[in-house]
Amino acid sequence: METQPSHISGSPCPEEKYPKPSVTVDVVLFTFTEGTLRVLLIRRKGEPFKGRWALPGGFVQKDERLEDAAARELFEEAGLKGIYLEQLYTFGDPGRDPRGWTISVAYFAIVSEDLTGEVRAGDDAGDAAWFDVYQLPPLAFDHERIVRYALQRLRYKLEYTGLGFLLLPEAFTLSQLQNVYEVVLQEKLDKRNFRKKILGMDIIEETGKLRHGDHRPAKLYRFKAAAIELEKARRRFP
Amino acid sequence: METQPSHISGSPCPEEKYPKPSVTVDVVLFTFTEGTLRVLLIRRKGEPFKGRWALPGGFVQKDERLEDAAARELFEEAGLKGIYLEQLYTFGDPGRDPRGWTISVAYFAIVSEDLTGEVRAGDDAGDAAWFDVYQLPPLAFDHERIVRYALQRLRYKLEYTGLGFLLLPEAFTLSQLQNVYEVVLQEKLDKRNFRKKILGMDIIEETGKLRHGDHRPAKLYRFKAAAIELEKARRRFP
């Protein structure tokens, strides 16, 4: 968030009759690796909160759709493209940015574990790194609150849609998927009921391949593309 | 929305390095009177869209929380106070305001039929009036889209919370409440099942009084205050 200009303390156009806020987008990007739910954070290079970790994000540009701004920031700061994005909430409390009046439109995003390795820090952003959601470092601005809200949204999403697989690699086992649900929802689930429920949703299918690990090999599944389209449509405007 | 200043065409501070958008709040306020679901609209006094109907709203002021801005606009433009409000969505598509770059944080609001009569047009806003959601006049800006989105939210809300009574007077009959659900959800409901469901939710209680109408008198109910607190808590941040 708000990485680039540091010269916008207050209004650059003082004594305007109708002062305007700065508007930023911030993205809470989730993935799931090594058995933990993770969020992408960027280390801030400039003031304020220099050196602290913050959500990827930045100023919205003129003639840019809000969602496009979120996608652009993800690309500029982390090299990621084509990510699942949806608007989360808009935060505008006075005092949330020490530089002055700033409103942030937060986005919620999910990326497959596959792309997790592609993350590279952007040029003018600091390091980028994945953090366990349940063990975050101190964050800049009100970003901790934004992450908490996003986590709540992720829980709702898993509870009534089947989109947990967005967090996983393209091919995954049912045990992996169940693990995602258990970590996100913070509760233990029954294996048989879980499988029945997911398979009954008709959103994933067998790939025909097996994953060989330490023990009995597991069937690999992939999601049906239609499932994502359906969810997107569900959230679109009537 | 955007009633006051018409001099903000483009940026008042041209050639800034980081131009800022204007930020407004718009409120979709629902109520239920005479058997129809209604939205409050304000006739625009100034350009653009002069004379058209629009959602109540206006510019966010500095050091003002977004929700406070929404509440303030409702008071200034319609004389209403203490309304149930929740954030709906933020609209920022380029071109949505012919005057220039404007982002609108839309709020969703519900008012009891009791207060419906208190609506009076604000000083600098035009007339205020209630319109049947299913028969809206042409609206200014992208307000029709915002209303559609709000209606979708209202449906979700009635489906899994019991907050339909927020639209009704303080004391209401179960038939009135069922009628609200039927009009909002656009489907006919079974009387016995509806009553079982609502009473089972433990959110309303008998007042002990009866409403005398044309036929057999009906028991009057009121909602339990705890029900609203519960819903507010559910939406609050963890």
Next chain:
DNA sequence: ACAAAAGTGTTGCCCTTACACCCATGC
């Protein structure tokens, strides 16, 4: 052969749905 994860069905319960008749009042 053994340890460890994968995989698989049945039962009971509850919640949801479908459905029809009597009641109390105003006119």
Next chain:
DNA sequence: GCATGGGTGTAAGGGCAACACTTTTGT
């Protein structure tokens, strides 16, 4: 007394939660 909306119970079906053992592999 009749028209009109108010009010009530039950039975069947579907979905969800609880529960334990066999299978397949790697070592």
